[in-house]
Amino acid sequence: MSNATFDPVACVTREHDAALEFIDILRREQHALHHADGSLLVSLAMEKSQQAQQLVQLADARNRWLGMLGYPPNRIGMERGLQDCPDATDAWQKLLQLAETAGQLNKINGILVAQRLRYNQQKLVALHAATHSARSPGLYGSDGQPEPFSGGRRLGEV
Template identity: 35%
Template sequence: MQSLGIGLGESLAEEYKAAQSLLDLLRQEQAFLIAADVDGLARLTEEKAGIAARMSALSSQRHRALAEAGVEATEPGMHAWANGTDAPADVRETWNGLLMLAQSAKELNRVNGMLINQHMARNQNALNVLHAAAQGGNFYGPDGQSTTKLGGRRLAAG
């Protein structure tokens, strides 16, 4: 099974680089979300999709290599093999590093999701206020008196 490690090592190194790129993009995404930079977020979308597709292809390649070597073609199978005695040390290190990157990306993605939800809630509240104002209809009733309601909700920018 030593031959599995040779080809898999190169593939894992590529997968590690792709995961690092994804992590960098998630950090940029977080900065854009905090700054409410919609244009910046839009620029990241295509790049993120490309990296995700690349990572998916590399993962499939890894699973095929494992299956061909008679190792369970799953993440637990890879983990067991990489941390066993048959795997070269560099493959073990790269695999464990890849798992750490994946955990960091998962956490960044969770936080980014929370930031997105906050933006969406704020936008929905603003739309609700505008919609309620628009539902008021005429500003003057049939008697010529103002029908505009005083009070209501205030919007805070930022």
């Protein structure tokens, strides 16, 4: 890729648009987590993964361009690469803000997932304790077969 084939304005704008789409997915994921809508989470995870892959590809193209210019693949390198391109500089600053927003949303979603997981684990522990309590005999054994009643009084006995 030569310097002539990489258009900083167009490429940073594509990255900006992809980041906006990623943020939209994160917000929909957050909504599904708040409303405990597990049916949406699998499709959102796939969509999020695809969008993240697109962002990686766009960033890789940008980093290759920076490498060809002799700049490091980081903020400082990008700022140096964009010195002669003020239109792209504006888009770059907006992209950085979007990246920060995406990071915050992803962190919040991770916290929500952890809370849901803890809640579900607590429910499972409570269910397990209730079904294996010494005071309440199980109706079925671990093999799924009915277990005979082993405690208490039999009908008709005093």
